[in-house]
Amino acid sequence: MDKKDKILGALFGVACGDALGATLQFIDKKTGECNFGYLNNIIGGGVMRLKPGEVTDDTMMTIAVAEGILQDKSNPIEFIGKQLLKWYDENPKDIGITDQLSIEKFKLYGNWSEASLKTYESLNGKTNGSGSLKRCLPIAISYENFNEMIGVTSRQSYMTHQSRQAEEACIIYNSLIYKYFHGEEKMEALKEVLKKYEKYQKVLTMNKNQLKPYGDVTNTLISSLYCFINENNCENIICEAVNLYGESDTVGSMAGGLAGVYYGFNALPDRWIDKILIRDKLIIIGEQLNRVVN
Numbered sequence: 001m002d003k004k005d006k007i008l009g010a011l012f013g014v015a016c017g018d019a020l021g022a023t024l025q026f027i028d029k030k031t032g033e034c035n036f037g038y039l040n041n042i043i044g045g046g047v048m049r050l051k052p053g054e055v056t057d058d059t060m061m062t063i064a065v066a067e068g069i070l071q072d073k074s075n076p077i078e079f080i081g082k083q084l085l086k087w088y089d090e091n092p093k094d095i096g097i098t099d100q101l102s103i104e105k106f107k108l109y110g111n112w113s114e115a116s117l118k119t120y121e122s123l124n125g126k127t128n129g130s131g132s133l134k135r136c137l138p139i140a141i142s143y144e145n146f147n148e149m150i151g152v153t154s155r156q157s158y159m160t161h162q163s164r165q166a167e168e169a170c171i172i173y174n175s176l177i178y179k180y181f182h183g184e185e186k187m188e189a190l191k192e193v194l195k196k197y198e199k200y201q202k203v204l205t206m207n208k209n210q211l212k213p214y215g216d217v218t219n220t221l222i223s224s225l226y227c228f229i230n231e232n233n234c235e236n237i238i239c240e241a242v243n244l245y246g247e248s249d250t251v252g253s254m255a256g257g258l259a260g261v262y263y264g265f266n267a268l269p270d271r272w273i274d275k276i277l278i279r280d281k282l283i284i285i286g287e288q289l290n291r292v293v294n
C-alpha cells in the first residue's frame with residue numbers, strides 16, 4: 001500500500017466516523033436504537049440537524065492542523081492557531097468547551113500558552129476533554145522524525161488543553177498512527193506503544209460493556225482503540241465505535257483514523273466516501289500532505 005492510500009485513508013476515516021457518528025451525538029442509546037437501529041449509513045440529522053455527509057469539529061479541526069503544517073512544517077503552531085481561529089469565526093455547530101474558551105482567550109491574550117492556562121483556571125482544572133486528541137492525526141503522518149512528531153503533537157495539545165492527560169492521549173494516538181503509517185502490524189505496534197501507559201493496557205482484555213465512550217480523553221481513546229482491535233475491517237470498526245453512543249462522532253472519527261491509516265483509503269466503504277460533503281477538500285489536503293511527506 002502506498003503512502004497516499006494511507007494518508008487519504010486516515011483523513012477519510014476521520015471524516016466518515018465523524019459524519020456517521022454525529023447523528024447519534026447527545027442522543028441516549030435507547031432512543032437512538034429505537035430510531036436508527038444499528039446505524040451504518042451516513043444520514044445526517046441528529047441534535048445538530050446536519051446535512052447527510054456534513055462533518056463536525058473533529059474533521060474540521062483535523063483539517064486546521066493539516067493546513068497549519070502545510071504552511072510551515074518546521075514551526076506549525078502559530079499557523080495551526082490561525083486555522084483554528086478561521087474555523088471558529090465561521091460559527092461551528094459543534095465545539096468543545098475547552099477549545100471554545102481557549103480560542104476566545106487567545107483572542108484576548110494573543111498567546112496560546114496564556115490562553116490554555118486561563119482556560120484551565122476558568123474550568124477549575126477540568127481540561128481533560130478530547131479536543132486536542134480529535135485533531136492531532138495529521139502530525140503523525142507529516143513528520144518522518146519520530147521525536148519531532150511527538151514534540152509537535154505535545155505542543156498542539158497544550159495550545160488549548162493544559163492537561164498532561166490530554167497530551168498523553170495525543171502521544172499514544174499519534175504514536176500508533178505513525179507506526180501504522182510506516183507499515184507496522186496492528187497488535188504488535190499497539191502492545192509496544194501501551195507498554196509505557198499502564199492505565200491504557202486494560203483495553204487489551206476489556207469487555208465491550210465496560211467501555212465509557214464519553215467524558216474524559218482517556219475514556220474516548222480507550223473506546224476507539226477497543227473497536228479498532230476487536231474488528232478487522234474499516235466499516236465494522238467505525239460502526240462499532242459510533243454505535244457505542246456517548247461521544248459517538250469523536251470515538252467514531254478516532255477509530256476511523258486508525259482504521260483508515262491501517263487498511264487504506266480503498267478499504268473504506270464507497271457509499272460513505274461519496275456522501276462526505278467536503279470530499280474534494282480532503283482529497284486536495286491529502287495530496288498536499290503526500291508531497292510534504294515524500
Ligand SMILES: [Mg+2]
Binds near residue numbers: 056057058094249250
Ligand atoms: Mg464533533
